[in-house]
Amino acid sequence: MKAxxxxxxxxxxxxxxxxxxxxxxxxxxxxYSINLAKQxxxxxxxxxxxxxxxxxxVAEDWGTPTKFLRPDSLATDEAASYxxxxxxxxxxxxxxxxxxxLVVLQPTxxxxxxxxxxxxxNLFDVTLDMVVSVxxxxxxxxxxxxxxxxxxxxxxxxxxxFIRRQDCPPVYEYNGAVYVxxxxxxxxxxxxxxxxxxxxxxxDLNSIDIDTxxxxxxxxxxxxxKIVEL
Numbered sequence: 001m002k003a004x005x006x007x008x009x010x011x012x013x014x015x016x017x018x019x020x021x022x023x024x025x026x027x028x029x030x031x032y033s034i035n036l037a038k039q040x041x042x043x044x045x046x047x048x049x050x051x052x053x054x055x056x057x058v059a060e061d062w063g064t065p066t067k068f069l070r071p072d073s074l075a076t077d078e079a080a081s082y083x084x085x086x087x088x089x090x091x092x093x094x095x096x097x098x099x100x101x102l103v104v105l106q107p108t109x110x111x112x113x114x115x116x117x118x119x120x121x122n123l124f125d126v127t128l129d130m131v132v133s134v135x136x137x138x139x140x141x142x143x144x145x146x147x148x149x150x151x152x153x154x155x156x157x158x159x160x161x162f163i164r165r166q167d168c169p170p171v172y173e174y175n176g177a178v179y180v181x182x183x184x185x186x187x188x189x190x191x192x193x194x195x196x197x198x199x200x201x202x203x204d205l206n207s208i209d210i211d212t213x214x215x216x217x218x219x220x221x222x223x224x225x226k227i228v229e230l
Contacts, residue, residue, distance in 0.1 A: 003121070004045055004099040004183075005037045006088050007059075009107050010075045011052025015212055020050075020107050021058045024216065025223040030055065031062045032110035032230070038063060039114050045099075047088050051075035067091070082190055089183060100126070102181040108210045109177035111219060111228050112202070120178045120200035129185040129194035134172035135207040142168040172199055175207035 009030050013019040020030045030048075037046045048059040048066045051074070056066035068091055074084050085102055092099065101124060103117070116133070124131045139145055141158035143165050149155050162168045178200065185194060205228050208219050222228045 001100045001124075001126075002045075002098070003041065003101045003103050003180075004047060004088070004092060004097075005041050005103045005105060006047045006049055006085065007033045007037065007064075007105050007107060008081065008084050009048065009050045009052070009055050009059075010070070010079075011050065011055055012075060012077070014077075016210070016216055018054075019210070019216075020052075020055055022216075024110060024210075025220050028058050028062070029110060029210070030058060030107040033105040033107045034059060034062045034064050036112070036114055036117065036230075037105055040103075040117060047092070049084055049088050082186070085181070085186060089186075099183055102179070102183055102186065104179035104181065106176050106209075109175070109208070110210070111206050111208050111222065111230070112177040113206065113230055116200070116202055116206060117178050120180050123198055123200055124180045124182075126182065126184075127196065128198055129182050129196045130191065131178075131180040131198045131200055133175050133178040133202050133207070134199045135175045135202055135204055137171050137173040140165060140168045140171050142171070172201070175202060176209045177202060177207060 007030065009020040016022065021028045043064050046064050048056065048064055049070050050056055050066060051070040051072060059066050074087055089102065103121065120131050120133055142160040142162050145157040146154040147157050205222060208215060210216050210219055
């Protein structure tokens with residue numbers, strides 16, 4: 001099974017400007033994903049998908065040259081990850097390089113480990129559309145999530161007669177850390193239409209997804225105090 005590792009990193013982050021190359025505990029954020037990918041694959045099989053020359057330069061400084069710059073149309077706030085993935089797959093296929101799976105490592109998940117990525121990959125087989133990393137959600141729809149009905153009253157998002165939170169079935173949320181995608185599947189349908197998806201469960205700390213300055217400060221605290229070891 002041949003895998004293409006893709007690290008998608010556009011330049012226009014707004015919540016934390018220049019996030020992907022900002023230093024987190026002394027290391028550019030994108031370098032955490034680069035260092036991890038290099039433990040799993042040759043640099044020829046690692047794709048930095050970016051529209052930004054400065055990000056490309058940082059990636060090269062950390063040992064992973066960027067093969068192409070992503071077109072501006074795939075670097076807007078509205079651009080879908082699905083199209084970014086297809087663009088990368090198409091680029092390599094035009095070079096005669098064909099892959100079975102796409103392993104997506106988003107820079108915003110710097111606390112995932114090599115062992116966790118290997119664990120997700122080991123769950124994959126060709127009968128699946130995708131293996132995706134998750135964490136158990138604390139906002140259980142059987143217990144604490146409500147929607148407003150047509151009469152303007154709150155009703156549970158998922159009906160159930162559970163008195164205690166711990167009696168509710170576990171519910172999982174994608175944490176954004178690892179996606180192992182069947183390339184044959186993604187060529188046929190959008191990821192949102194995948195039906196054969198298996199989970200790889202991760203801890204809350206390893207699942208941290210950096211989206212806000214508070215996320216950044218928490219992740220840096222965990223790294224600087226060696227609470228999370230990579």
